Amino acid sequence: MxxxxxxxxxxxxxxxxxxxxxxxxxxxxxxxxxxxxxxxxxxxxxxxxxxxxxxxxxxxxxxxxxxxxxxxxxxxxxxxxxxxxxxxxxxxxxxxxxxxxxxxxxxxxxxxxxxxxxxxxxxxxIQAGSAPPPDLLDYWYGEYEKLKQEVPPEFEVEPAGESPFCKRYRITANHFGGTKIRAGLAIPKKGNGKYPLIVSVPPAGNWGIPFWEYPGAMRLTITVFDRIFDKDKNTYEAFNKDLWYFYKGADRGRENYYYYKSILGVLRMLDYIKTRPEWDGKNLIAVGRSQGGGFALIMAALEPKMTALAADVPALCDHHAEKKERRAGWPQLLSKVPGFDEPSRYYDAANFAAYIKCPAILCVGFIDTMCTPSSVYAAYNNLQGEKKIYHGPLTGHGWGEKKMEFQLLPLKEFIQSNIR
The missing domain is CATH 2.60.40.1930 (Macroglobulin (MG2) domain)
Structure with a gap:
């Protein structure tokens, strides 16, 4: 039977x-x-x-x-x-x-x-649907100063095992409201003890605390969340059940939007990592994909020591695209929270791009309906320094032709060429 x-x-x-x-x-x-x-x-x-x-x-x-x-x-x-x-x-x-x-x-x-x-x-x-607020950087520097004055970071650095190539550390720091910001750090075992530094934020989703590595460089990966999700208890799903985190708080104003603490947390982690003796003190590269690509743009605008930027199909771009009769980039924020119109300009990676002067490469998928190609170009056209964009004519957001070539090779070549 x-x-x-x-x-x-x-x-x-x-x-x-x-x-x-x-x-x-x-x-x-x-x-x-x-x-x-x-x-x-x-x-x-x-x-x-x-x-x-x-x-x-x-x-x-x-x-x-x-x-x-x-x-x-x-x-x-x-x-x-x-x-x-x-x-x-x-x-x-x-x-x-x-x-x-x-x-x-x-x-x-x-x-x-x-x-x-x-x-x-x-x-x-292509022009972005809105111009950058004149106080964009000053606003975020001011909010970060407030965080430093009101909440001492009290960094905690714990060993988190190792891979065949890197030693790993879990980094935690205090944030507003008694919450925490977390990051994973991978430092090469071999070399002269001084390394280029790559900083990243993961794509959207529950990645825990990633310990991503890059050959010959130390890499810091910063989470956007103020909590740890228990995969066994599906706490990430429960957290997003009523509303996805990338919309949370937007209906209550600029300082209540979920990414408010994420951006400030990134700045806090950047301040910490620049004090590590393993950093070579000269190479600081922001790298990211999708949500992480949007944050790479934000970091490159807010961090004066950033030396290069690589953003693959960056999200969070051109929130006001509908004013130009275009679909906005992910997460199509104003279609979900239309009352966030003016505050959203302070979270638009295309607006941050207008302040970026370091060398940059962006990747765009022409059939990407999430991080739409027009939204990526709205950011790219705002970049102020040496720049290059890699086209995927038949590539979507993780689907389509030559996916791996599109995502990996141009970014790797660019990173290598910008390490001094």
């Missing part, structure tokens, strides 16, 4: 796998591999629908092209039984990104398609 049940289970699994494999696959691209155009130039999206490597000859393919994930500029349906070429042509009329969405037989996502290709239209001319 057990063998029969096992055989049935295997058969059902095989059938399920076969069904998945038989799902149609849409390939889409622009007529230019780089997918960047000038205003007024025609953009041609070319696509094919295949199943197991063979063109699908039945079904309805629906496509829509939007301007920056907002206004629908073009819609068209294709009967795959016909011989109609699967392509659409459209002309970009303003700086931004044209996003192609597709659906197969009325379905999107796992059963069909959604964002599949995009084209940048003079993205170097």
């Amino acid at each position: 057990k063998k029969s049940i096992f055989a049935i289970a295997l058969t059902m699994s095989a059938l399920a796998l076969a069904a998945v494999e038989r799902l149609p696959v849409l390939s889409a691209q622009t007529d230019r591999p780089e997918a960047v155009y000038r205003i007024g130039e025609p953009v041609t999206f070319i696509f094919s629908v295949q199943r197991d490597g063979t063109a699908v000859k039945e079904g309805i393919l629906e496509v829509a092209v939007s301007q920056d994930s907002r206004e629908i500029l073009l819609k068209k349906s294709f009967d795959l039984a016909s011989q109609t070429p699967l392509q659409v042509e459209i002309t970009g009329k303003k700086p931004g990104f044209l996003l192609l969405n597709a659906a197969f037989n009325g379905k999107t996502g796992a059963q069909g398609f959604n964002s599949v290709a995009a084209a940048g239209i003079e993205p170097e001319k």
Whole structure:
């Protein structure tokens, strides 16, 4: 009986796998591999629908092209039984990104398609939806001074084991309201005892206290949370049940928004790490992805000793994008808390970018609907120093073509080239 049940289970699994494999696959691209155009130039999206490597000859393919994930500029349906070429042509009329969405037989996502290709239209001319507040840096320096005056840090540094390459330390410091800020520090075992310093904030989510490493450098990873979540008791899920942390407190004003203490905590940890004797005293690089990319921009603006910045698909950019008829970057803050309009300017990484003069590299995914490409470019165009941006024309937020090449290689090469 057990063998029969096992055989049935295997058969059902095989059938399920076969069904998945038989799902149609849409390939889409622009007529230019780089997918960047000038205003007024025609953009041609070319696509094919295949199943197991063979063109699908039945079904309805629906496509829509939007301007920056907002206004629908073009819609068209294709009967795959016909011989109609699967392509659409459209002309970009303003700086931004044209996003192609597709659906197969009325379905999107796992059963069909959604964002599949995009084209940048003079993205170097994209402007953020709001200007930086004139007192942006002064405001945060003032709030940090208040923290230093009212709450002594009382840093606690505890050994936290080691990896084959690094010794690890858990760092804790006091914060407002009796809370704590925490970070993980990894210091190489080998070398001359003086190392470049890389500082990071993790992407969104519960990462605990990370001890991330980088070859030949000491690395500090700072959490955004004022607490430790117990994974066994699902406390992170409970904490976010009613409202995600990245919206919490925004309805109660600027100093009550959740990232208020996160930013001040980052500044406190930066002050500590610069006192470590292992730091070489000259190389200080902010690195991050998504939420961490947004914080990398914030750190690079607020820390005068920052020597380089590497931000992969940075979040927290262009909160006021809707004023320019664009979708804002993650977490689309004002769509959830519209009353936070003016205070949100003090949490907009694109505004912090206007104060960054160190060398910088940003990575942007053209089909990223979370950290939208226009929001990343809003930040990039505000950078004041030497800068470079790496395009992923068919890359989304952790999906799409050449994901690992897009995320890792350009950033690593940039970091290495900026260590003196």
